[in-house]
Amino acid sequence: MPVPPREYGGTERIVHALTQELVARGHDVTLFAAAGSETSAELHSSSPAPLWESGADALAAHAIEIEDMVGRSAEFDVIHSHLDVLPWLAGDRYQAPLVTTMHGRLDLPDQRKVLARFRERPLVSISDAQRKPVDDLHLNWRATVHHGLDLERIYHLGKGDKGYLAFVSRLTPEKAPHLAIDVAIKAEMRIVVAGKVPDEDRDYYESKVKPLMDNPLVEWAGELDDGGKDEVIGGAVGFIVPIQWDEPFGLAFIEALATGTPVISMARGSLPELMESGRHGFLCSSEDELIAACHKLGEIDRAECRRWVLERFSPSRMAAGYEAVYSGLIAGRRAAS
């Protein structure tokens, strides 16, 4: 996928924001990414395949990319990989230190095993919560660097004056739109639902979500682009995505907060790192708490929500985090040689 992505693609958005910021800070950056990527860095395009795609064809594309990266590695001080385990197979063929940001969940059995096998690899986590399932492995974590996005440019402080709750996310069991709608109905509030139904979650949608959509309190808004999200979420009194998994980093939540809209979700995964419960919304442990939270949204200062994420999750803060990681790697390499 080109960077930034035209549709969904959290990793690409982050890679784009980081690259732009590093270039702005005076670094000499080469971005290995799909043809068509917009970037102020030098673009090295091995193929048109997206970062997140799997399957034989994408694997082939990444193999070429990695081989290219090995070939050019002597040109760089540091190589920063977002390709998970794949580049590790090249062993010590890189002529520069390689650091990997893990973008996904780390609780799958083979994920654990592969991390244990490559435990010397320098890693960056995207939240402290992400590391928990592999805490016992004592991996070579260099830092947690929270994501940063140009939230200030994309999102505006909304008035939150439309009176509805908003669920804007993929419609999957992990994001639990069925629960969000149920909470809204029980709280006797309107809810606007928007997002994509992934093919593999069609059954979930048909059986658990669709039956609730006929309720007069529920409005379907389809799939939204950045502008649409800004408008729909900015008008909401609360953003409710009651996650049912330990999401390593929920970009949707910081985007919502950037419009000033307080978040209602569960107290799990990275959520407690993204916001303070009671100050930027409410992190709950049960459906009753979620319902109660809907009635306390007036306590939250919308301007503070926006201020918080603009400061905490900015590209410059992210870039500074990575600069420290890069410096450590370069110093470590000098000391070793």
Next chain:
Amino acid sequence: MPVPPREYGGTERIVHALTQELVARGHDVTLFAAAGSETSAELHSSSPAPLWESGADALAAHAIEIEDMVGRSAEFDVIHSHLDVLPWLAGDRYQAPLVTTMHGRLDLPDQRKVLARFRERPLVSISDAQRKPVDDLHLNWRATVHHGLDLERIYHLGKGDKGYLAFVSRLTPEKAPHLAIDVAIKAEMRIVVAGKVPDEDRDYYESKVKPLMDNPLVEWAGELDDGGKDEVIGGAVGFIVPIQWDEPFGLAFIEALATGTPVISMARGSLPELMESGRHGFLCSSEDELIAACHKLGEIDRAECRRWVLERFSPSRMAAGYEAVYSGLIAGRRAAS
């Protein structure tokens, strides 16, 4: 997936057959495969993931497997990989020559590019037809080695006395069950249809195949195991799977011929290498030819069909083909050192 596989898994069946035969011929073989694999070789199990699975978790499993293989590589004279491009990322970290059997189609755009990028890698094709899409790349092909299976043990010479045609394969557009059924109906013959409908081909099945299943000439036999295939196909007067793609090797066809049942298919892909049209069935270019072929099945000698595949596609013939490849690699390495 364990080797041999419990369900579908052509590559695993071949790897199993080859390994057993190489051990029987006195070679010292270590099989890197999923835990639970049955083999007379030494089993090295890095993980329980099947060879053919993709996705992050399987990738992680294969990364461990490859890392293990690199670590043990000095123990071996030759490493024979069935993992496509993945092990190539390890570059020259192997302390033994690595040869790769390509098991899939080579006509996808990124597949072409990755083969061009790694053009020095020694390769084995499973048919001459498989190489055609990349003929112009002048890759390092060492041989074509046709698959071999223990057909003699699994399949028996059937009488072909039940009067029906048989379609036994996955129900996908590439295998064209809709065409097979249409041909049978037009030839006024009964047809037994068996096989799995993959999830991704559910739409195809509903729109193109299911409407034909009500015809009184059509009988649905569900999914069959080896014993079921032996019985159903062995009773058929003809085995009709009119492929709509250049299948690099059609195991189903040699299995059908092992029961003595003549094959009706299209003259494309590996088919002309698997059988002689007119002697073991009929390879056609149009639906009219397929229909005409149904009426000429009586001309085919069933015992000759079985004799042909038992000789041509035996494990020993396959192993001899690979022994020649291995010898060439070992001699090349000696000459280079």
